[in-house]
Amino acid sequence: MDMDTLLSYEWSIMAPEFTILLVATALSLIDLFVSKNVDRKLFGWFGIAGIAIALIFSFSQIGHEPAMILANTYRLDAFSLSFKILLLTGSLLVLLMGVSFEARGELTYRGEFYYLLLTGLLGAMMMASSADLITLFVGLELLTISSYILAGTRKKSRYSNEAAMKYVINGGISTAFTLFGMSYIYGLTGSTNLADISREISNITPANVQVLLSIAFILTFVGLAFKISTVPFQMWAPDVYQGAPTPVTAFLSVVSKTAGFIIIIRVLISIFPFTQGFEENTSLLHSLMIFLSVLAGMTMIVGNTIALKQRNIKRLFAYSSIAHAGYLLVPFVAFSELMFESMWFYLVAYLLMNIGAFAIIQVMTEHSDSEDVSIFAGLYYRRPWIAIMMTVFLLSLAGIPGTAGFIGKLNIFIGALFSDPSRYILAVVMIGTTVISYFYYFGIMAQMFMRPAGSAAQVRLPVGVTITMVFCAAGTITLGLFPGLVLEFFQTQFNFAEMFY
Amino acid sequence: MSSLPVNAYLLLALVLFCIGLFGALTKKNTVIVLISIELMLNAVNINLVAFSKYGINPGITGQIFSLFTITVAAAEAAVGLAILIALYRNRSTVQIDEMNTMKH
Numbered sequence: 001m002d003m004d005t006l007l008s009y010e011w012s013i014m015a016p017e018f019t020i021l022l023v024a025t026a027l028s029l030i031d032l033f034v035s036k037n038v039d040r041k042l043f044g045w046f047g048i049a050g051i052a053i054a055l056i057f058s059f060s061q062i063g064h065e066p067a068m069i070l071a072n073t074y075r076l077d078a079f080s081l082s083f084k085i086l087l088l089t090g091s092l093l094v095l096l097m098g099v100s101f102e103a104r105g106e107l108t109y110r111g112e113f114y115y116l117l118l119t120g121l122l123g124a125m126m127m128a129s130s131a132d133l134i135t136l137f138v139g140l141e142l143l144t145i146s147s148y149i150l151a152g153t154r155k156k157s158r159y160s161n162e163a164a165m166k167y168v169i170n171g172g173i174s175t176a177f178t179l180f181g182m183s184y185i186y187g188l189t190g191s192t193n194l195a196d197i198s199r200e201i202s203n204i205t206p207a208n209v210q211v212l213l214s215i216a217f218i219l220t221f222v223g224l225a226f227k228i229s230t231v232p233f234q235m236w237a238p239d240v241y242q243g244a245p246t247p248v249t250a251f252l253s254v255v256s257k258t259a260g261f262i263i264i265i266r267v268l269i270s271i272f273p274f275t276q277g278f279e280e281n282t283s284l285l286h287s288l289m290i291f292l293s294v295l296a297g298m299t300m301i302v303g304n305t306i307a308l309k310q311r312n313i314k315r316l317f318a319y320s321s322i323a324h325a326g327y328l329l330v331p332f333v334a335f336s337e338l339m340f341e342s343m344w345f346y347l348v349a350y351l352l353m354n355i356g357a358f359a360i361i362q363v364m365t366e367h368s369d370s371e372d373v374s375i376f377a378g379l380y381y382r383r384p385w386i387a388i389m390m391t392v393f394l395l396s397l398a399g400i401p402g403t404a405g406f407i408g409k410l411n412i413f414i415g416a417l418f419s420d421p422s423r424y425i426l427a428v429v430m431i432g433t434t435v436i437s438y439f440y441y442f443g444i445m446a447q448m449f450m451r452p453a454g455s456a457a458q459v460r461l462p463v464g465v466t467i468t469m470v471f472c473a474a475g476t477i478t479l480g481l482f483p484g485l486v487l488e489f490f491q492t493q494f495n496f497a498e499m500f501y
Numbered sequence: 502m503s504s505l506p507v508n509a510y511l512l513l514a515l516v517l518f519c520i521g522l523f524g525a526l527t528k529k530n531t532v533i534v535l536i537s538i539e540l541m542l543n544a545v546n547i548n549l550v551a552f553s554k555y556g557i558n559p560g561i562t563g564q565i566f567s568l569f570t571i572t573v574a575a576a577e578a579a580v581g582l583a584i585l586i587a588l589y590r591n592r593s594t595v596q597i598d599e600m601n602t603m604k605h
Contacts, residue, residue: 133566134565137566141573141576141577145577149584152584152587155587157591158591161584161592162600162603164584164588165581165584165585165600168535168577168580168581169531169534171577172541172542172577172581173526175573175577176518176521176522176538176544176545179570180518180541180544183548183563183566184548186549186552186562186566187552187557187563188557189557190556191558191560
């Protein structure tokens with residue numbers, strides 16, 4: 001490869017990635033050379049500026065023709081762009097939270113926190129636009145390894161150590177599963193390029209290969225289930241969410257989970273719909289949907305029921321995020337035309353309501369030594385606005401009309417009913433578990449509005465958290481009342497047929 | 502060399518993967534668990550290299566993929582051991598069944 005070939009690539013389509021890469025590298029170098037007395041919070045604002053620039057680049061790319069560079073391993077299309085915007089927005093809000101994270105000397109390694117968050121984001125963005133198993137895997141690991149360290153940044157805290165250790169072990173096992181599945185996919189097609197794989201894979205018909213392919217599918221999916229914390233790899237979530245610093249928890253529950261869904265959609269949708277299934281005229285994806293629907297149902301049930309008996313607020317939100325991953329699998333199982341739209345919209349709603357809730361949890365846990373649900377007692381009588389915003393997020397998480405969460409759930413529900421064949425059982429499980437979830441969400445609201453104030457400690461609101469909270473609350477209500485704003489933008493700007501080669 | 506069918510390599514990889522999985526799920530010492538995870542990842546490498554020589558469409562990609570896997574596995578092991586050392590300093594133990602401070 002000579003200079004001309006290198007220069008002939010359309011590098012500008014990677015502008016958002018390059019921005020994040022530059023900022024992360026610059027921050028890690030500056031952190032190394034600058035004296036210890038310099039306030040590392042400046043780094044946070046630098047990172048925020050970098051993400052904002054990357055967001056502007058991404059928005060300017062809307063409407064760009066699908067393009068591939070780097071020997072067809074990097075792909076810019078509607079799918080990657082729409083999800084990249086989500087990842088960037090999520091990280092921006094998490095960084096805003098992180099800048100004002102002040103928990104009693106727990107975040108001694110502030111510089112590391114900022115640039116590891118950025119490298120994690122870079123990995124997630126590479127996953128969103130990769131068109132090759134190798135880059136997909138490297139992006140996935142960049143995100144995962146950054147998150148391992150992020151979960152353990154409170155080096156002196158035994159909870160944080162333990163969380164990181166459990167995360168590494170679970171993550172390592174799941175990586176091995178994913179890779180083992182991918183190695184079979186490679187073996188049966190002889191290529192790691194997703195476009196080549198989807199072409200090759202439709203040609204192979206022998207029956208014994210189908211068994212191998214189903215094994216590959218199941219192994220890959222089970223491994224990726226770790227990233228989205230669904231059954232069977234959900235056990236790490238409560239411990240890691242509890243032990244990690246709150247901004248990291250928000251990052252894991254939103255950005256990392258979105259990235260997991262991206263890679264699942266990318267790999268499974270570009271490979272398996274074109275494969276001959278066990279019966280005539282069905283695809284392998286259809287034949288294996290029963291497996292996925294069982295996992296989705298179990299995830300919703302496990303997440304929502306175990307959340308009922310949680311007293312620790314971060315553990316409670318961990319189980320709630322497991323439950324939401326279950327809801328998000330439903331459109332994937334239903335596999336209707338509404339799939340992308342409803343998944344994307346639900347991820348937007350989930351991003352807003354979950355980061356908002358975590359911002360408030362961060363403020364509340366900083367000012368009291370415990371993480372028990374009772375720290376919310378009488379919040380309405382101390383700081384009514386925080387209580388009202390928390391109520392908005394909780395109502396949205398529970399899926400009450402007027403909030404973004406409701407519209408998201410409604411889209412998923414309609415998609416499940418009108419798909420072919422209809423997923424009645426899954427829809428019923430979804431409604432049932434949503435009702436169960438009312439108990440624990442409303443439990444927090446009961447604390448805020450009906451209990452006397454436990455402590456008189458003043459809750460101080462740093463500027464970063466305030467911006468995050470207000471933005472998320474405004475977004476949640478706006479999308480709840482006028483979902484058309486975003487849905488219409490989505491339908492006109494993003495053409496998902498582009499993702500098939 | 503070509504007398505061995507590809508199935509033999511695949512079987513070896515599968516057995517290695519299962520041994521690794523068994524070790525990762527049952528062993529009490531964290532270092533052994535990390536080694537077991539390495540076994541699982543090496544099973545993947547055997548698969549990739551076998552497929553790149555005897556697969557349906559043989560090619561060099563599998564070997565490149567396995568190089569990436571080795572690199573990433575090394576990074577993962579390094580981070581895992583670093584976290585284990587941090588944990589050991591606080592708790593003076595590497596036994597998995599003693600990492601149980603976070604039960605609801």
